[in-house]
Amino acid sequence: MSGHRLPRGGFIDRSRRLAFRFDGKVLEGHPGDTLASALIANGVTLVGRSFKYHRPRGILTAGPEEPNALVELGEEGRTEPNTKATEVELFDGLVARSQNRWPSLAFDLGAVNGLAGKMISAGFYYKTFMWPAAFWEKVYEPLIRRAAGLGRATYAPDPDVYEAMNDHCDVLVVGGGPAGFATARAAGSAGARVILCERESLLGGGLLLDPALEGWRSDMIAALEAIPEVTILKRTNVFGYYDHNCLGAVEKLSDGPLGEGEIRQRYHVIRPKQVVLATGATERLIAFPDNDRPGVMMAGAALVYLRRFGVAPGRRAVVFTNNDSAYAAARALKDAGLERVAVVDARGKGQEAGGLDVRLACEVMGFDGRRVALHRRGGGGNAEAIEADLLCVSGGWNPNVDLASQSGAKTAWGAELACPIPGVPVQAERSAGAARGVFGIGAAARDGLAAGREAARLAGFPTDADFPLPKDDPPALALVPLWEVRGRGKSFVDLQHDVTTDDIRLAHREGFSHIEHAKRYTTHNMATDQGKIGGLVGAAILAEARGERPEAVGLPTFRPYTAPVAFGAFAGRATGDRFEPIRRTALHDWHVGHDAVMQRAGAWMRPFYYPKAGEDAWTAILREARMVRSGVGVCDVSTLGKIDLQGPDAVVFLDRLYANTMSTLPVGRARYGLMLREDGIVFDDGTVTRLGPEHFLVTTTTGEAEAVLEHMEFHAQTVWPELDLQFCSVTDEWAQMSVAGPRSRDTLTKAVAGLALSNASFPFVAAGEGTIGEVPVRLFRISFSGELAYEVAAPSGFAEQIWEAILRAGREFGIAPYGLEAMDVLRIEKGHPAGQELGGFTTAADLGLGRLVKKSGDFVGRILAGRPALIDPRRPRLTGIRPVDKAQRLRGGAHLVAEPGSLDSLGHVTSVTRSVELEQWIGLALLEEAESWRDKRVWAVSPLHEERVEVVVTSPCFVDPENARVRA
């Protein structure tokens, strides 16, 4: 309990107080604090329990690399688990809870896992939970599920509003530190459009850590804000670098309460001409026993808390380092009035002491929250202890190469820094400042200026822009690599996933020696901090185990996202009804106004049935189907794909696309059309109507309309470009209505003028034009239901008018609309294949349509349809089934077997319905050797549902097999 607020300093507003809750306790902070800095200011040391071992943990860092301080923020729909306290801007009323502990943070029963430490090392679950086999489902899996994970997600919908934007600019600068500032100002003053993204709420990066630089920081911000073509996006993290210079970023507008219509986060897709990555560097840890205890903190983070937040993380500090950078933190701790500050420097030579207690050539070997244990490197001499409640660690600095690497550039090895640095760019990008290993404020700014000039020049804005820069004090880090101090106890390389150095060595012993294998075997780098502080250390441990150098081992591939992104940000406004575009037919409002139950079928809203008062679904559906079979009904089938095709070569084209012949189709007739894929499988079915010698109308199923059009365009544009024809989609231009039933002719005779509809004048599959009212309509005598039927096509703008005219004409015959469900009842009774049968795995012969396939003439699919496996007579064929016991239901997807209990599937049930013709359930199925099973019995079984139904195998056509009704 030793963190405390300093009397002065920090970019916080000390005149205002913010109240917040952590684990129920009310605490105070200031505007400008993060949750982490406010917790430290209140002396909170324990903030969470680790993933596997439930070890107590404190705040380790001041940024997105934080592995420990994960809290659950917010309530109900706004609950955000696994939020890093270091990234949350404090607001009044903030509520946060620690995670992964029960019953409390201080007393967590899960800590008992630590006792089993050796048994739950990396990969333990590959070797356990196997016996007895029955225990997996009943015991182990439920237990693991409860124990796994850190935070809990909410089940409530997210009430916040998110937005998406597309941005274009000449130069994108990622990072608002000294290098980023110089880049943006150089390019901006040259006239380029610049976007500067800074992930923090304050601009400045390393400039925030030295009061002497505040003047330059303010000057640069003022200069940038004065350039109209420079856009500064704060709180904006660029998370990914994609193809062709496309980058993604998320701008966080607020973590706190929002006003009406205010936006939580904005997702940016940025397409710049040139990119400068001024992303800085992240400090890495050193592995030593108990390097995860509360009180351990990265040295650079300690400096951030002191200078940016005016908070001291402890009262007695030890700074353990292998490089010069940590001395700045040590001096700042001393200046802040800490009781003592000691530096444990692993190197033989350190920096100017200046009042610090410096132990050279020593290393830390343990920490228990009160004392730091150290000894001389090389082992000579006794161990020593220094009393401290704060242990700052610096193992070096890794340039943040994530984005450069994602862009496709390989990394190189920076020998002086002992870490990867950006390699040669492959896209229009370059890194500047600490992001490419140039450390020191002045040097970084100089580097940024050069990068800004270069980027602007390449974007078409040559410039020799210049402006004052901070003094050039390039500090060499003088780093001596130190990855691990060996000793008894757990030395962590990944704190969030509880991965230790021993785990890395275990992975190598077990054969998972490639870095990508070791990563997945140990889960190292796979937590929400993505291995930012320990990834390289783990790779170095692996290298040592392999007897190689770290650069030979490499790091796992960098992939988006550089930091976690909320799904809401990607969804933007496209949620709920806006998730996908909704297509409505021209009759949509009529259906809704007449109480149709509307459902989505693909992108379309379609009427499924029109229930009368008091009717449940099946009652309405069966009533509608009965009405069609006994009288007349009308159905909106406007969603079918319709393609208008014209030209001298239209007929040749159709012959080549369809398995059956179209060139023999007379003018004024329609024909069922079967289209195959080039591999011989049925692609789609529909109709072709010849409206004129060189004029055709093609229809497709609703679901395949776009695919069929694409198929036709591919063949017309690339395969047979010499053919003279034109076509286009007219799906939305024509509303189409199916008028079906024994009284359909009577109905249409009353409604339609200018077209004789007797059976002699307008036989089955005739097509013609007439008018209803004064509106020109087309009629097609085709039937999906198996009854006497016609399809009426009306220009969409007149759809309601035509529909109502048909309803008026049919009223005396009992006409009423029928929906998709009744249509399905009817077509299943008739044995017409639809989506479930045309699933991309059946042939024409499977569907009983082999006789339609023409014997000569080229068409798509002809050759490969003749392959032995596709003409095998034992293939499952379309057949009908009905339960022996008329009271039993059928289930689609059930398998057909010869005996109950047999696991030899003979086929499966594709479509099922209650039948009006037979007054029981019926189905269509695909069954091997269907003909030999005709009139015999098989079983339709679904082991998942523990169902078995004995069925009789019948013809797939349950209604009017002679087709007398459709030809009446």
Place this chain on the structure above:
Amino acid sequence: MQLIPCPFCGARPEDEFHYRGDASVKRPAPDAGEQAFYDYVYTRANPRSWHTEWWRHFAGCRQWLKVERNTLTHEVGAAVSPAETLPHTPA
């Protein structure tokens, strides 16, 4: 998000297009036999370098385009109409 340089519409993001695959395969003559059609439908060189491929600009001009694209680096060369020849095949 790759940019496809549609010769009719300009450079457009790839989600405005449908990708079909290798454009160097030609539909065989009708009497070329089963092996030729098998290769046409299934067999692909699948190079880890420059690839000539079909993209259709379904959300724009609805034209099929022949595009040179490097499958390894995602660099895109030229895009032309089906009947045209691509300017060059880079090494």
